[in-house]
Amino acid sequence: MTTPNQKHTDLYKSLVLNSGDAMYLSNFNGKLIEVNKQACANLGYSREELLSLSLSDIDNEYKTEEQIGNFFTILEHEKYCKITTHHKRKDGSIFPVEISVSLLNENGSKLILGISRDITDHVEAKQNLFSYIDTLEKINPIIQNSNDVEKMIWDVLNVVQEVFKTDRTFLLSAPNTKDRFQFPPVELIKSGVSCISILDKSEIAHTYQKELFEKRKCDDNEVFTSNFSQSEKNESFAKELLIKSEMIVAIPNVNNTNFLLGVHQCFKLREWTKLEEKLFIEISRRLGNAIKQLITYHNLKQSEKKYKTLFDNAPLSYHSLNRDGDIIDVNNTWLSFLGYNKEDVLGKNYGDFLHPDWQQVFDTNFQKFKTLGYVNDVHFKIRHQKGHYKYISLQGCTGCHPDGTFKQTYCVFQDITAKKKAEDKLKESEEKYRLLMEQSPFVVEVYDLDGVQISVNKAYEELWQIPKELTIFKFNILKSPQVHVNGFIDYLKRAYAGESLDLPDHLYKSEIEADSNYEARSRWLRTRVYPIKDELDAVTHIVVVHTDITDQKEARKALIKSQDQFKIFIQQAPLPLSHVSNITGEVKYINKRFLDVFGYTHDDVSTMEKWWQLAYPDPEYRKFVIENWGKAVEVATKNKTDIIPEIYNISCKDGSVKQILVSGITLGDDFLSMLVDLTAQKKIEQELITAKEKAEENEKLKTAFLANMSHEIRTPMNGIMGFADLLQTPELSSEKREKYIRIILQSGERMLTTINAIIEISKIETKQIVPFITEINLAELIQNQHAFFTPEANKKDITLYCKPLTDKKFIFSTDLTLLNSIFTNLINNAIKYTNSGSIVFGCTKRNDLLEFFVKDTGIGIPKNVQHNIFDRFTRVDQENTKAIEGSGLGLSITKSYVELLGGKIWMESEEGIGSKFFFTLPIKS
Template sequence: MTMQNQTKSELYKSLVLNSGDAMFLFDQKGKIVEANNSACTGLNYKKEDLLNLSVPDINPEFQSPDVIADFFRKLVIEKYVKLFSKHQRKDGHVFPVEMSLSLLEENGEHLVLGIARDITEHEEDKANLFSYIDTLEKIHHILEQAKDIEEMLTDVLNLLQEVFESDRTFLISSQELNDQYKIRPFEIVRKQTQRIFTNQNEGNALTHSQEIHDKIKANKLEVFLSSNFEENSSNNVYSELITPMLNIGVNPYFLGIHQCSYDRKWTELEQKLLLDVSRRLSDAIVRLFNDHTLQQSEEKYKTLYDHAPLGYHSLDTNGDFVDVNNTWLNLLGYDKEEVIGKNYGDFLHPDYRDNFVKNFPTLKSRGYVQNVHFKLRHKNGNYIYISLEGCTGCHPDGSFKQTYCVIQDISARIKAEEELKESETRFKNLVQSVPVPLGLLDSKTLEIKYINNRFVEKFGYTIEEIPTIERWNELVYPDLEYREWVVNNWKNALEYCIKYNTDIPTDIYKIKCKNGDYKEMSVSGIVLGEDFLINFADVTEQKEYERKLKLALEKAEENEKLKTAFLANMSHEIRTPMNGIMGFADLLQTPQLSGEKHQRYVDLIMKSGDRMLSTINDIIEVSKIETKQITPIYHETNINEIIKYYYSFFLPEADIKGIILNYKFGLSSSEALILLDKSMLDSILTNLIKNAIKYTNSGMIDFGYTKNEDELEFYVKDSGIGIPEEQQKIIFERFRQVELESTKTIEGSGLGLSIAKAYTELLGGKIWMESEEGVGSQFYFTIPYRLMEK
């Protein structure tokens, strides 16, 4: 071996032995012949002790020599295998690992290079998330089936006590709820735990409730953590997690978890779970006591699933589809009707169907599955590689209900891995083709001594283009301010590494590639004598996914708030006129009621009835639009007569407010006979003119239309209060009203403009507006100009 080759060999060996991942070499009998520092540290063995062991000593899943022999035979064919397994430390602790196995040949002897990564934290995070989703699914089932308030509260509090493993779960109701809904303080307590409400007098219980209310109100908290903990004391030691439930009444009531005997630390996921449960429980209480007619038509998290960046599907006990989201459908090209009710095996590549039949019962009994790879058939006939992870949901009795799984397309990754396998024939090529970019930096001269092929592939730079770290910084961090931060941050990391003789701490950097693309990279490194081995992990997709997930969660929370506001508004819009009708109807029964009062009461009842009818009609129209139960029905109609009619209809209302009402035709009577859906046009004009009168206190309102080529452009212009610029973008969204101090007493469901927008688009037109606050508003919409065929 030449001196140069010997130096390179020592360099490759140093790279492997000092890698951040655990690496092993073992022979065909499973005997460990080499291991790097990370492997020894991860398994808590000295190197000389580890080299006296075999694979079965550290991997409980490889106890049989036949298993090792099978892997050798598979590696002879495929050269590279990736799998999930378990390792066992010296103290007996077993932990999950991700393994990459490659076959090497040195001096005619076959060896296996194993690279292992500890994924314990990843598994725990997924388990917590699946538990979170499963709990919400069980809560949803309880609330959906509930008919009795106390039975519902008992089931919810029992479930929370089981999930949180707490001493006590409770609900503290306000005095208003006690009076109106008869909801008393309610709690579930373990037998050995003191009952706060039932064993203490009512005064103490009310004091406890008032203290919580005052603290949450003063600090505007969504979740409140309360504790009383004294060292070496067994009295009055507790920790509470409490959230206000604000959907009912003026004063809130509270849902809480109580832990006795120690100061419990509540995680962010536990806090969010309690907050989510409290919101859903409040909605269920509203549903039970008011018996409103609006029913929930979608399952929890439906919006999140439909707009999530990952495909989602759910299978029943037979393996048939019960739900898929839009991302799943877009990925595979199907319509929902082509999937729901079909068996999962019908969409699998023939090579994977038997595996599904064999392993699906295992999934149902095991309760989860992770990182399973297979092929699904696209509607166009092609097959794509899929990675799947998921869990199962159960009925309240514990029996299997359905699966909850997410999938992502890994075709590009599989293709890249297959290409990598073909090039991994020798040890040198293995190091050169490590699946993460690597660079070797001289800590004294800051010269970049080595980069691997993956580095060049990822960033596009050759070592000739980046001879020093200064040149690298200039190219990949073009922004001077950001570059200064990176240099200082890296300098501090190196100083810390040298001072404490440890690895270079991991950090995220935004790096510009040679082709101009930016990638977010997780950068870390280890000390190799006087050099630093720097490795890069691409987290661009992960960070983008996190940003998309955050946006999806924000959208889901916004929809939840809009729904809550809408329900409150509908409750007000229905109950207010109903109270008027009931009240004045009762007054009509007063003996010797004068004729004048009798007529005035009748007029007020009619006005309240009209208001309630308008609200109900809006709800019905929105429901029809939402469920696509309405389509245009075209008839020959004279639009000039429609304009005249609405002038006559709204003129008395305008006169009462002192508003001048004008109208204008755009066509002659003969030209005004066109084909359209008159009821839709009526609804659009009614909503726009009614809004103009509602929000105009003086001045004039003009409405009419003009003809522009093949379409008619209608307009409604007013000199009213106008619309603030920040609200103009959302004015056509459902449940929105102009939010000004001067409009707080104006009635309305907030659905009119969204109905007008939907009908305009169904007619093949568009709608828009212009407005200036304090000056007035102009609303425009178009419809196609269709003449009757002769």
């Protein structure tokens, strides 16, 4: 190395020794002859230690003199080059460097100057960038190729956990997410990490989730990070849930629903780099978009599968058409209904099977059907294989490809040939009823929902002696002053609400226009009002039917005038009657029936005051009755009408309380009360209400059962349809083909089991099952059950014991098939709900009965559901059994079988301990 003078030489040497880059000077043999301070700092050696080494001692790639010599030979031609290599520190660690190498000539001697820069940060940044890109390349095919939202989330979380090397990775959904999109929060815990799940039902886990969505919720595309040091006063959830460091990001809104993507470091603090945060945000953005797309696609597919499953299993005739109207699928009901074979119809145009008059209708409306997406109650005339035609009513919907384009139709139809004939007969029947109404001796009026009179019969004109044109479409019963004064407006409102009821007898004056040539007349009427409802049970009209009782009223007045006749009437009346002075309150007379019903003599109730005290001992109720009755008598006296009937609870002399309908008529200053005992009737009504509530409860259970059946049938059908579609994939490996076929078979077996259970319940309900009694060897039967279920029990590491009778040749008579089914259902249930331990089953003899038992150490049954465990349409769903398949019919069927064989079944269970099921059968059938 040459320099102008010594001063410059010292300055240059000072710059070299104190440079920020490591500098190495070596001879052509690789021996180090000078280094600067940065070189010592980078390698961890002192200057003296380094000068005792060669380049091969510090370079991890140029380790031999031959390698160094070859490089220096190249350098003689190039004079300068830049290389990337790795240096080795004194402690043995390796780090990347970039070296600028120059060839120097110092007084005829060749020297090598290397200026080295530590590029660890650069390499790490580059590696992080590659990791960023590589991660997104892993994420992209997952979110692009997946049709399963939950699986996609699991796969993405696996990638996140692998890339970020975290102990816990999770996706939490806002409170309304699960109900809306039907997939739960997901959590991934690294293998070997023992920690409480943040999805646990504990209060700690719940508090943490709640805080994430409330106090710690961050805006879209903003990362939230935190560290929890042991020296700090950590929040309880951070300590209990093992959270040292966390990184959370809110996934962009999906249909106004938030998700939070998060990672946890459970055992050490960790600082998250900006690149990691950026990558985390990008993953969340792509995951959010994918979830939104998959939910849309999933909903579309579910809708299509729902309709396809519904139509495939419907008892109605079903067909499916392609975009050209050609038949691509029909069910057996369709073929049976029209008498064709499948090969006769597939590929044929649907219009070819229609009556010529309907073919043009189909061609015109099929295009509209594909555009609209559904049709309902479309009538066609379709040809039977034998040549005759049938009327059908068709309804259906369309299915689409993932891109939204038309795929095919799903249609069902039902035979309405008989309905058409019935409609014709109905028209004839309607005409007969019209004539019947017209010729009826009773006065009939029909009113619309606004109270306007829209129809009357001939008896109406005869009663009021006016033509119907005078009132029809003019008279409004809801605005009639008489209706409001008499208090009948409430009855009419109840009729419009759906009730059928009788009005109290009343005097009514015809309401006609003031300038009419006809005179208004008054008549006593006995009226019944009832609603007319449509097929949806909605009231469309009300009908008012009158019986003219004017003559009866006049006859009654004449009868009352005669005291003797009046007393005879009272005495012989089948109802309790009392004649009372409305002024003095004196009870003038009670009949024998009054004494029979209430037990009170005339002396006991000689005045109304005594009657009030005895009949209504409760002061508050007595006050109510007195006021109510007084008003009713006052209204009846004023309007000269009967006392409006009312039901009261009356205490009898023997202490019993009866429900009595009390009504009466006014007789000048007196009144005659009539009492009808409704106790028995009310009891029957209450029993009917109870029966109705029971029926409604059964209806709810059936609805829950049908929802469960829908799930139990749809789930395996989805498996069958999905994997059957996958079998069509070109170049599918034999291993995958076998796997798919196995899954299809398993799904088919599950569906068959569900359908068999439904059929069995149907047979039981229709009493089609009749026991077939034969002699059986009990010990042999129990041993066979043990042999059959042992492999299944071994799969779950459960010990299966059987305890038959000591008499191995014991023979008794029963239905072998039903008894096998009972044992199979109970043992199968025991294995299904037992995760560890043992199951014991067998039989003991108790007098004339055989007592069978099945005991397990399973999860047990909660006390609150044990009372209806054998009910039909009931399935006990605990949190830890939701993944277990089953329709919930097994125990109901088992109970029915036991009762068919003349036995009884019961159970004992303790949650978390296990269950014991017992049933008895008579030894002599």
